[in-house]
Amino acid sequence: MLLFGQFCFDSERLALYCGQREIALRPKVAQLLAYFVARPNELVKREAVLKDLWLHGEFREAALNQSITELRQALGDSAKRPLFIKTLPQQGYMWICDIKVTRCSRKRNRLLIGVALGVVLSLGSAAYMHSNSLFSYGQSQAQPQLIIHSMQNHTGVQAHAWWGYALEGVLRTRLQQDYQLLPKSRTPDYIDGVVKEAPQQFYLSLKPLQQRFLLQAELAGRRTEVIVEQLDDNFSDIAAQLIASLTDSSGFIADQPLLVNGLSDYYRGVQALTEYGPQLAKQYFEAALIHAPDHVPSRLELAQIAWLQGHIPEAKAHFSTIELSQTSQALRARYYLYLSTFEKALGEFEHAKHSGQLALTAAQKSQQIELIASAYQLIADIAWSTTQWQDYTHAMSAAYALIGSRSFAYSEAQRSFYLANPPAAGPQQKNTLNLAQSKEVLEAAVRYYRQTERQIDLARSLFAYGQNYLVPVSESEDSLLEALKIVSRSGDKYFQVQVLTYLGFYYIQLHRGDEALSYLNQVDINEAFTPAIEQLNVLKAMAYMDIGLTTDNHQPLQEAQRRLVRLLTNERTSEMTRANTKLLLAWVALKLGDVDNAESLTRTAFKAYKLSGLDDAVVYAKYTQMYIYLLRNEPNQALELIDFEQDKDAHLMLFYASVAAHMTQNDALLEQSKRMLGELQNSQLLLEQLGQFIQQPQRSAKLITELLDAPYSVYCQSKWILE
Template identity: 60%
Template structure:
């Protein structure tokens, strides 16, 4: 696209969108029409359309508030408001444009758009063939030589991304488990010793190439080009010697160490690279991330601030904003993190690297979760899912499922069960794959995510989490170690092992500036004390929990989510102490907040806590008023209390339906037995017998986990 003398490149889908508008000037076009015509399939369509509109406006220099080209009509759609004049163009130009993008050449002036395209004809994207570049197999017997494979792979990606759709390296375990006929094209590299030299072998589908390498120095750029010429059936061309930038060998050694051992061993390599090349931006960027992963916030801030990415590539700029956004998210600076996540997404889309784009969407999802922006969260996760499949949920949605709000063992929301099932499969393959490779950090991350998946039996998840902790403890990545220790605390709370939970939570050492993590840690410690108090009727532990919940509620900067969670959990402690008035006041407050912020699953916990209080007060009708069987047909205690209240009011229809729904749920046998015992006591003191039934905080026992 040309605007006066400026040339702009558009993604094929954005060009389709522009062509659609130009074919329908001045017409109000509904979002549904655009989605139907341009995005026929996929859960991420809404997010893709919004992003494409933004990209098109940016390319046109348009302003959404004061538009020249595209006007947004709330609740209606979009309208192209600029006059359009279509002209034919020279055949040569048309052939060239069609070859490049399968679409049109478009010149944009102030009020006239000239385009060469068949009116209303569907624009087809040029489909690049998918290619997976497998990690180099180092058969030299010297592990230190593995860095050269990272360097070679980087150069190959730079060249091949123009002719192929490169698949993310992290998808390798999943893709290699597909049937052979369904696997994508693969570039396999092997380095072997050969009489004091090295032999590099490459295989791309049915094509083979071999290059003798004299020394594993910084000659990887020339070797990569030589390989590509040979794989393409061309005569090797090495007319021009390429002088590599100094420090690259140390940089790639750093990347190898980062993936295989962690930041502690990687850091000296990046520092060595900067000794030889003080302005090497990739090394500076990795050191900035390492600084905050190791808990040095002041150094991380200084390193990020010192980076000048003005003239850096789109890929490097995208990584910069991803790293900085993740750092700001960890500090609780969500507003700034959100802006940087958006910048990362735009730049990642310019680079057209799937992994970068998916990472940017996942960062946006993380931030939206903290900001309680559920629609943005869903759209971002769906977009990530569309790009990298269930792996997006394997590493992110697993953590989403551990709501500190809810008595944790309730497990995942029903709509996520399919995602969790697929993620479990993906992670199982990943663990097997990384055990055979040298990438210990990827193995630890896969083990960590696997241990968080609610569909994994407890006997497996505990082992997986502890192995992840062991690997990460030796890596120097304090940030990741903190995440694992924190989750282990949460994990053991679910299993009624409050003392063990405190053992791991007390090992967490956090810089006071990591506000969000400290808040989460304090809430979990309070929950651990609460679990000890509720499980063992330990008054000291219950009071310790009440003190910590009260501190969180009194702090002015406590987040909305934590404040609401602490309110409900504090209500449970008062319920245990038979103070129904305080318990009811706190529960009503928590329920109102959960509903106000659309935290629907957590709201059910507050709702059936109120039901329990009404039953204790002899008010079964008020308990029934809170029942929504259609919405909560898989909530154990909601159905349980509904059956009790229906029995008390002789509402046979409600009692029958509630009991039937409860009976089909896993782990419902103890509740059904209590229900039978309660009915046998008809005519006796109902409050006395209700107090013998499972209370709301006993939801830990009603886990949706497979407890084998």
């Protein structure tokens, strides 16, 4: 045993103790601790840690940061005032606490240090042998992963399903000390083989049996059956029987009472929330509070339901009356996750950021991977909304390190509003790998949820699937409309607003502005949700603009102009929306022939994008300015804007560069830009336009306007991505 501070570390079992209490650590965090204690007072470089503990993985840096944070929290350590792990900027880390070894012979002492060293190093000769044998042993001692599947209800009465939710909740609570529990949301991954290495799996099924019920359970090859006389609050005792039959765990947690009056109503609410939505679930949570007024989980769900249905004062009242002092870390994490999401929806980003950090801290203390990943995803969403790109990248990388491509499947899809909500990288540089992985995950999720009663999960999966740009248009449209149908009857008004808003954007991409307006005009939302209101106003202006651009009708263009100017004069409009609005106004001005005004607006938008750190999204303003230079017969100025390395994937940049090269009779540059454009997918139409332009004996602004695609012709990239 290694002693440091108030802690004791068993380097053979990779177990950390404080007094008589074992502190739960993820296997990788325990290995990291062993790595540090094997090198007291030595500089440990980040590169060395990554090499020894994270041999592979796209997000090794984020995984190391996450593990360092968890280890510090387990030790009660601080990066600013360290007692154990000191950060040396630009160098690495140092273990600074004295280490003692329990009474053993000197030879044994050396062996213990060698064990700690061996589990994390791959060395030569004798040390290498220690590494192999001891690492395997350490891994066998780590908590096995377990996923508890939803109970299969074969009773023929869907109302009985609540009991399965209750039973699963008790099982999760009692097994978390012996297993690394994975969330049900990952069930599709393992059923459809998206993830190769499946964890242990806990199956439950309930069948009628002569006015009683037969509960069948299976875990890792073990099977058992229990006769259930009636479906009431007996799920706690039933869980204990299952654990005793199927595992070597006692499943007992003394400080966590499980019997609460009205708990059956709470789990009926959980079932209703999952299968039907908040409208039905609300009455069950209210009933639970009648029996147990201090039941925090029920009140927390009511707080969430209230704001999702647009009742903001009611939501605030629920949040303010919740007392967290006696709650578990997991429940505390959920509280701050719900609160932060609510604050983000209100546009209160500083409050949301603070609550998100509290959610992350509590989630890390709970050691529940899904909660930690959810907190990182929420922090990433907030960073996105406030254009904090470094924070966004770090948070999403950390989420990816924990739950893989599922972290992108639902989050990345939400950020595809481009000009209404521009990406950190422009549409030409969208991460195709992430989209491909997300598409696979979402396809599996849709198939799985179609076979269950979990309609809300199905709607979320359909919504995200419909936003993935690798999904064919015919499929994505059906997916979005099906999601809208489900959510419209769920009572989740905020979710309905999200789907309606995206459908508006979706039809704008297809240049079907009238259909876009038909969905955008259905949006009914509380004015307090300022980010959603702002986005809705931008999209309505874009829809009118689309109608005007595709029909050459000036009236819709003028309506778009009025709406965009109204956004600029509203002092509450965010800086990013102001930049987008100015670029949209520039495009309207170009269509109306007001080139001077278009250039002024474009330059302003360009500066705003630069100031916000949207270096890749600047491409919108760059190719607009190039087009203006071409209209003015200033091709040399247009060529000064092109960076062939940075803009190698930007269709219009290469297209306008090719036109400018021809106008300056620079044949070498023309061939280079044509070749690069031809290497991009969906560039054939642009190459045909270029060929026609080259054949013209005279070049004028009128010819450029009539023959070449203008910047606004692809303002949602529909020509290249959706079709």
